[in-house]
Amino acid sequence: MSSDEDTPLGTLASTSGTKHATTDCNSSLNGFADHSAMSEDEMPLSQVNGGQTPVRPLRRKRDSGQVSDSSDDDVPLASSSPTKPTLSVNTQAVATPRAVLDKSKQTNGKAKGKTKAPPKKRLKREEKSVVPDSSGSEDERPPARRRSKTKVKTEDNADGTTLGGEETKPKRKSVPKKETKKEDSGTPKPKSMKGEENDEAEEEEAKYRWWEAQQENDGEEKWQTLEHNGVIFPPPYEPLPSHVRMKYKGKEVDLPPESEEVAGFYAAMLETDHAKDKIFNRNFFEDWLNVLKNHPPRNGIKITDFDLCDFRPMYEYFETEKAKKKALSAAEKKELKKQKDAMEEKYTHCLLDGRKEKVGNFRVEPPGLFRGRGDHPKKGALKFRVRPEDITLNIGEGVPLPVPNMPGNWKAVVHDKTVTWLANWVENVNGNYKYVFLAAGSSLKGQSDMSKFEKSRELKKYVDRIRIDYTADLKSKVMADRQRATAMYFIDRLALRAGNEKGEDEADTVGCCSLRCEHVTLEAPNFIVFDFLGKDSIRYYNRVPVDAQVFKNVRLCKENKEDSDNLFDRVNTALLNKHLQSYMKGLTAKVFRTYNASITFQQQLDEGTPKVATLQEKLNAYNHANRMVAILCNHQRSVPKTHEQSMGKMRDRLRALKYDHMKLRHVLFNLDPKYRKVKQYADDESDLDDEWIVEHEENLKKKDIEKAEKKFAKDNEKLVEEGKKPQDESILQEKITAIEVEFERIAKERGTGRASLKRERPVERIEDSIQKLDEKIKIFKLQMDDREAGKEVALGTSKINYLDPRITAAWCKTHNVPIEKIFSKTLLTKFPWAMEAESDWKF
Template sequence: MSGDVAMFSDDDRPLNSKSATSARNGHVAQNGNGRSVEASLSEDDDLPLSQTTRTKSEPMTPDRRALKRKKPAHVESSSDDDTPLASSPAKPARSAAVRMPGAIEATMTHAPVANGKKKAQKSKATVEDDEGKAPKKKVKQEDQEEGSGDSDDDKPIKKKAPAKRKRKAKEESDVDESFSDDDKPVKRRQAKKPAAPKKPATKSVAKEESGSEAPKPKKRGAKAKSEDSEAPQKKGKKKEEEEAEIYRWWEQNGQDGDGSDKWQTLEHSGVYFPPAYEPLPANVKMKYDGKPVDLPQESEEVAGFYGALLETEHARDQTFNKNFFDDWLKLLKKYPPRNGVKITNFSLCDFRPMFEHFEAEKAKKKALTAAEKKELKAAKDALEAPYTHCVLDGRKEKVGNFRVEPPGLFRGRGDHPKKGALKASRSLSVKNYRVRPEDITINIGQGVPIPVPNMTGKWKEVVHDRTVTWLANWTENVNGNYKYVFLAAGSSIKGQSDMSKFEKARELKNYVDRIRQDYTADLKTKVMADRQRATAMYFIDRLALRAGNEKGEDEADTVGCCSLRCEHVTLLPPDQLVFDFLGKDSIRYYNQVTVDEQVYKNIRIFKEGKEDDDQLFDRVQTSGLNKHLASYMKGLTAKVFRTYNASITFQQQLDQGTPESGTVQEKLNAYNHANRMVAILCNHQRAVPKTHEQSMGKMREKLRGFKYERMKLRHALFAIDPKYKKKKKYMDDESDLDDDVLAELEDNLKTKEIEKAEKKFQKDNEKLVDEGKEPQQESVLKTKLKEIEAEFKRLEKERGTGKATLKKERPTEKIEEGIDKLDEKIKTFKLQMEDREAGKEVALGTSKINYLDPRITAAWCKAHDVPIEKIFSKTLLVKFPWAMEVDTEWKF
């Protein structure tokens, strides 16, 4: 290290140097908790991300040194605006990002799942199914099972993709045939002039692709014939009308969106304010020191915000409780209890009556019939209908968050210092804590009618700014942030922004080698500011860290690369660094990584003479770093590196791990494995869902159900011909199906059959009543229940005999075919279970929405015959229509 120190003059040493030995050795021997690294790394709490379970907002242990923040002299923020860039050729590139230790092992499925070289041998029938038309039908069948989706909010839809997306790459694609040619631009992906809007696929083509066409009965009445001929026509006409509404902006020449004006004309209805507060019934009162409190509706509403959260983690959080009570006391001064009760002590407040009332109301809504729920939804939709769409440049486009958020308590993410505070507009006053028209600025075209608010009041301001894309904004009171109303994710403006973002990341491929060469050289420069900047760029590139901006004292203590403090990075000889800090949304980032020798030396130098709470990069600011990056490529920021590394890593993982001749589920597992690699790289972790074990239990039960069906078919074969017992394929019993399990399984099946019969009986009767007919007698249901009882008594008698009779007689060939189908179903379902277990701690949705170029997924699905609906939810398909135009050869 002496050689390194000698290179610097006093002016080039790090700022904030402290005298004496500081904690130089302490940084090597101890981590941020004050414990030895060797000891701490052996504990589960300090294992790398891929090897331990952490919650999204994991609190720091009491013995951990409290995180402190030292405000820098200059606090600047960078712009994250994704302005479109000039086109650039694409060339092969690789990610420099390094994986977290244990990442692959932690998310790897079994060899047959993710490795194309080690696949289980298939029967000839199975291979034929994979190559012929049968799998398309099978895919649909598999889709009925438990999916392998990444989260409950992003479950793939079950509908097939429109026929227009399935087309020959070279005949109809709007994408260049090859992106390897350095002379071809990346930005415009049109190989020919934009074609006229394509007509929907013909009826015959749709039937061929779906594989679901069934022969119609030939002898039917004329009326039936005419109905059959009219229905598809009406459906096709409706489909054609829907497709005609899609504005194919990506096919328009010169539609680059980089001008100062984002639109020419804009008309909308403003924002939708939530309905006024409805006071609680007179018999529902909170209590203070055991006595009911008669609150005015203003203070009662805010008390109800807390009462509704009584059984959540928020109500057990001291910071949340303190902030709520402080804000509520301010309101109580203006609107005190009408019966004179003085509220001063939070511990004496009892919100239980409010909570029980809210729970009872929830139960009532849940108990409503389907018709009643439908009626309520229709009424709500009718009120909101005028606000859901706007007219942009003569086109009808969907608005995103058109509703003004109702008042409530700020929950924040992680250990936010303001959680529990009353949410309202910036102009919060005791008399006015709801957002009102006077708080909102409307942006609209000139010469169009000014929207009228759906509550009393006038807009704060009406502007006609064509250089921005928001329709309305206001300022909230908790963090002083602006709230905006934008167009929906599937709008042309949002689509152009997304496409520009990913094109910018693709363009980085042409500059990344030079950037890496330069920052690698600067790792040894004598100018300390440049050396720090180079080291920060190394981390941003290799570890996909966010750049990070300084925050105020009243914000959550989250950091990024440029705002790291000395306590966040621990030296572990001879060449490892341990990162431990709270990143965006207060998600803990923990990573032990091997770095270049020079980077290790630099961190040791940067930490020299500093305290734990001093800035590690005290001469680097995000704005300066982004300005430096922009000198390489127009619009380049640290954020682009994160998108680039995520997408290029994803492309490489898919290319390496997708089994060419695997089943659809094996390919889906490979896709999710690649997505997990990116999620781990970008620290997109999540707490294990509370319902995970329950969900896995249901899947295990369903798997046993498949095995039970297979067992019954085997026993049916044995009853027909005992010779089948000697065949290797049928001789082994199904695992996990002893007599006790069979008894429990049959009891569960019986219960489900009874519930199914009762629901069907009720539904059929409701339908008959709606049609003005007499409902069925109770005897019909009783007869059905007796049949179910008799069937399960027969199954009970068969238990343990090794023989079975089927409800309907089937030839042995059909029974063998049924067993083969169940074998395939069991195999597929096991893969789904493995995939769900592997992804329980990783959030895959964030990557899909923000960091992975959707064209990678679209091209991969086409190349491997995987329905894109199994990966993209309906929301994502609407968000990325421009990405569906790529051919099978497209690469990031």
Template sequence: MSGDIMMSSDDEKPIGLKRAQNGQNGHVASNGNGRPASDSSMSEDEEMPLSQASRVKSEPMTPVRALKRKKPQSNNSSSDEETPLASSPAKRATSGAVHMNGALQATTTTRANGKSAVKESTSDDEDEDDHLPIIKGKRATNGNGAMKPPKKKVKKEGEEGDSDDNTPLVSKAPPRQKRKMKKEESDADDESFSDDDKPLKKAPAKKPTTKRVKKEEAANSETPVSKKRGKAKKEEGAEAGPQKGKKRKKEEEEEKIYRWWENQEFHGEDNSVKWHTLDHNGVYFPLPYEPLPSQVKMKYKGKPVDLPPESEEVAGFYAALIEADHTKDAIFNRNFFNDFKEVLKKYPPRDGTKITDLSLCDFRPMFEYFESEKAKKKAMTSAEKKELKAAKDALEAPFTHCIIDGRKEKVGNFRVEPPGLYRGRGEHPKKGTLKKRVRPEDVTINIGEGVPIPKPNVPGKWKDVQHDNTVTWLATWTENVNGNHKYVFLAAGSAIKGQSDMAKFEKSRELKKYVERVRQDYTTELRSKLMADRQRATAMYFIDRLALRAGNEKGDDEADTVGCCSLRCEHVTLQPPDQLIFDFLGKDSIRYYNQVTVDQQVFKNIKIFKDNKDDEDQLFDRVDTAKLNKHLQSYMKGLTAKVFRTYNASITFQEQLDQGTPKNGTVQEKLNAYNHANRMVAILCNHQRAVPKTHEQSMGKMRDKLRGFKYERMKLRHALFAIDSKYKKEKLYAEDESDLDDDVIAEHEGQLKERDLEKVEKKFVKDNEKLAEDGKEPLADSVLKQRRKEVEEEYKRLAKERGTGKATLKRDRPTEKIEDAIAKLDDKIKAFKLQMEDREAGKEVALGTSKINYLDPRITAAWCKEHDVPIEKIFSKTLLTKFPWAMEVESDWKF
């Protein structure tokens, strides 16, 4: 990192040396300095801020004055389609506990097909149930009770579909309607839609004069009205239909978001009815294996081996990894080869080769073939990639959604995991084991009674078909490696998942009422004469103060990971007079290393618990997770050790934000404060990750970008000097940019030149592709040569300016504009330096896990509203889809 960037003191220390203490909660948190394992809780796509991606639009809830040329909108819209999520007004006031709107009364309407449909209206009844299970017998509505049928979108012939797993099911704003509508069209609308579904329209009025129409259009339109009627008509047509020159992607059929959080008619918890009708197409199985070309074969003792497809597929799994770290691991290799030999027994080589030694196997020919195929795919044109994606989306489209109680909901993990080699986490004893192909005969599906049974997309029949409306999974099977049950559920943004999330955070929020009593009791019991009570109290101390997981017993064939109740004596070391050193593998084999100061009585207890025990013995031999959770139930219904972890994470986050957010800071300074608070939670919960392999490369790119800003600022200063030498004496412009000497400038200009030449070539190819699509002649090579020549001449000019202290801009600008541009660059440089500090500080901490699982999203939503920070800079599109219920809190909401 360039030397002129100052890093924040605390966050720059290695994670293993950091300690974070929250004075109000008594939390002590620090991070291990051991080798952290990778955290895969959240993909890079999920971490990408929405400011860099397409934004989710929403319709305003506040009344808007009807305008002459306004797009028609429904008065019962339930989504804020016209305002950014970051600045949308809160819909209702909330107090300490979440206030829900009145329950909706169910009334029955009859549709044209004779089937009854449910229509909802408001009711005065309220329900205080915190668990918020599934709403009974409700169909998708638009928020005020009217059913909203899905609207098909007319597409141009030849348009390709574009599936986006992160896109919420919201309806797009209807296209702008013509001012004059035929009576027949209105009648058709009356037949197919209810009154509530129609856009608000004024009664037909007398046709105004042309002059008056133009005046009204000018008053109501954001853009000036064209003087020429032909141009105005052209613009109006462009607004109503697809814009000329732009390719529009085909959009999936979308429905209104089901605003379940505004309804209080919920089912009970466990074995209650979760749905009444459920229709889906099952799961998507990976396509059958395609054998490699005949010339691509693995070798044994230097000779090609003719493997049948079943054995060749397993060999290919290993071949694809031969340059990865996995194949350097002895356990991985042993497990793979044992399973490979079992497959070879069943499907032996056709040429009779006996394979008995992994070290004599040469998978290089297969690896090279896979790499060449990757290179071919990467070299595809954008049109070819789109075509390939469209074909893949078409195959998967029937499995992406289901119909539950008349609502269209996205399915989460609808794809069955393909076969491969199990990689596990950390030192998992089964890494390298063959994950067998899952077939329809292995899968049980859950579907509503009376609906057609779906047919699998590969040959075979379902293991079983059941109709259990007390569970929310759509399909299940048992994987062969660890014997775990795999389930297919609805997507994160579904009503069922949303209610589960809200119930979880409300449960942890409710703990605020009881936490002091729980702490008083376990503090008293630290001195209990009953050893079981004393051990339980000590375990509770660790769970509360250190946010440790409760932990469960592990089998011999599972990774040796532990939690609080399963700690062994070897995992805790006494450091007199009052410190404990924890060192063990936690969930996902991530090392937990923490040296903490504890109460004197806790230190004494651990010493007692370890007396006369070996290192392998249980530290808490009279406590287990079940007993601990049963004890916690006596304080509050549904209270478990896991609730404490969620509570401590959210309350710590809220306090860190309240203490550390600069009220008058820039957006980037506020974002840094937010990420710092998130890091404190991640350290508390031990959400470590290994420093990404691409971190240094990423920081290098950021340094290059910062240098680009400085270079641009230097050129602007030199342009001022060329206009008027008096600017050389002004303090703001006189000093040169740091770390920009002639060599650095020459290197930077060289990089810019390469980039510009690459852009020229890409644009040339793209232009020719477009011309070919339109059936026109491609551009001549001389056009490319001319464009390259212009770039070369521009950088020759820049080279001549180097070292002169003067510069000429591509286009003339007044000095005021140049001064403004320099001021903007100063702000941009300052914000970018803060961004670099934040990236460096968080390189060993996984922030995504906290956002998804432990931090109440309403804290973030309220904080963004209070401090005018766009929520898209914090929540990815996936998280906005997952937590729509959290976006409507008031700015003063607190956890």
């Protein structure tokens, strides 16, 4: 779901600014000039059913989760949609990091500014995790711990909904006592979760700056007091009306609620690509048959063949209900949202050490069909309804225990101060743990993010030595060392993920250490072709030149092996990370990925940002740098299905701007024919043919009439609310008639090369309006180029997980770019500590 909270602040600002720039045109052309403003479907995006739990099929084997590797939600309009040049840019993907590596000493100077890296001795040491799960992003890793009071596995979720992050964090600086009121015990007194917080408490909460505050806990403890209201469960399933039934062999099937609910999950997806997938259909049908065994049709029909099932009646009912919701008035929608917000209000925040902190995902996932990522072998499997008996709560001792919003008791309640999750449960499809954490903008999550990027910056001190050593080991007589060095070469130079072994029932995704011989092809004299499924089953294809010794090593690794054999049979992630930690405390292979992404980004910005440029040109340079990182990290995405439609709309808006430009030129010609000989006004808009102009003017007329009707209705609603008599319909008809007369006048001017304004204006103002339109057209063309260039690359993942946000903050200050043009409201909330970086700060 998209929300205002997730919409980049710069989006609306840029649109309103554009309108302001063309105010003269708008007033002069009675609506011609700014009909190109962005529509809602072009604005950037940011993130049920109920019923009885069906009888569960036999438990499946565990499967390591997959987390979405991209997010387009944080990309503002001014930057265009995130996307990627085609992978024919593979040479760039290699050349870029190489160039950075060669110049790393130049870009790795000491950072300056307010937000300085904490000294090494002040950084909280990371957990010794020999085998980190490389399948998830560094920003989404459940908390590691040494002395946990509960034995809870920390893994990513399989469908990309994992919340959480690394639990390491820097110690805070001291803060004046007035900011933290303490009891005699030295622990902040927690506020009550009941009732409204007073203004003073809210003001104190708003001022809390964890990166400057004194850290209250020591050792492994992340908090001292924790109070929350648990999680909110989805509503129970409501059976469909009796006339809405699926069919089998053309006959209606009377399903009980338990099996009807599962059938409804599939029916709702009938027109999606999922329903066309054989694996998805097979897994759904197998799980549904297990439910039908215990909850068979009440009219005795036996279902055995998927192809004979007709879910169309259910699908049509769902679509009708969806249309009804969409047709609700604004007031009705507002009221429904108000009711929903009121119901969820107490779950949205918790009290952590006496401070009110926002909770991330407090909603328990409703039951449904697992979609997975890419070619996941379990897509279509049934996700069971989660109940209180499945959930373990983590909460402070001595605080009121939350009461579930559905019948049942919690599975367990723990008081573990060494972790930051509030609740967890195990989902049935892959057997992975799901967690509820604090929101991205919380103090604990911010400390985790800052610690992660500081660790990547710390790698600068050791990276040269590491590279010298693995380059030497490429020729080692010990085969294990040689393989490890070759793997490090790929991880460092190509930003490959480390990779872990997978189970038989998991998606066949691999990383560097789990590459098989079939994934690597050698092409003389020194090219290696990588072709495998990476995280989220995204294909990684890259043909790259490598050092001669690396080419030789890969050839040796492939000798006398089958295609299905591991390329590196003497190295794994555990051994690799153990070796890396001999250089630097807490260093793992995935730190290289963050380091190379950020250092590449810094170098690309430094080299690619024009010294003298317009705002849009600077934004394009920023997006280009981000694309280079996305290519390096293989953050691909399929071209959006709506891309061509979106580009078509943009082309129409560009033509609309040119139309306004043409009309103003014709106004000048009408006022003074000598303007026809002025070069800047002489050229016609070549892509405006007569047919398009007629259609455009007709659309403009319809929009003006609709606008008049809406204003008339809104004015009447206001009059009725004030107890006054509404306007007569004749007033609306007069306005519509005036609009029609105006467009008749405009139609007569068509093809004459002359135009007039409804209200006369000085020539100077018309010239100024034309100049503003010229600038607007130029900016809009840059936006179109940027969107087209990035249609296959997901820029969001890099921005959220791999790029130190201080790079962006410093760049924006240096080049006078409003950071709202780049960071969404969500990211600004997530990285408040980064906003204080000075303009000369470098990664």
